[in-house]
Amino acid sequence: MMKQVENFDPRDKMFHFVLDQYSCYRRKTGICSLDDITIQELFNCESYIGECNESSIKYCRGMAKLFLDNKFSTPADIYLNKKCGHYCCSGGQHRVCVVAHLLKKGAQVKLNANFTEQEGSCRYCLIQEDYAQKEKRLSILVRILKIGEYKTIRNARQNYEEHECMYIL
Known part of the structure; x- marks a missing residue:
């Protein structure tokens, strides 16, 4: 049964993502675009969502800016697979990853989620x-x-x- 969670914390959870070199900067380059940037630098970024592809260095940085400005509230669809303990997303994998990075940097952001537990493996x-x-x-x-x-x-x-x-x- 799906339940709405207003402040899902993705930190320290193992996620299965469907990402490749065309949909993720980290998968393309080996380096996450949010690793070597400060919260202040992210506040100064522009939002590029819709203006660049998902594997661009600007994509997740722009999404982070939206979260920092509290302008992103669309929930991610998150599933916990109880047999293996892994989480997955049917929508919102970039949001989940961006929020985890921001929370680790100490930002006060929240991730809305439609959350479901499943009995099987991911x-x-x-x-x-x-x-x-x-x-x-x-x-x-x-x-x-x-x-x-x-x-x-x-x-x-x-x-x-x-x-x-x-x-x-």
């Missing part, structure tokens, strides 16, 4: 379990030599991990 864990089971079914020789189907499974896993990730916020 998609990331389910897919990783599937890859592990497929590898387990391979012969020892194929696994040791890393040939044939082993390479196919590894390539599929690597491709998946380029588009989905786990972050502790």
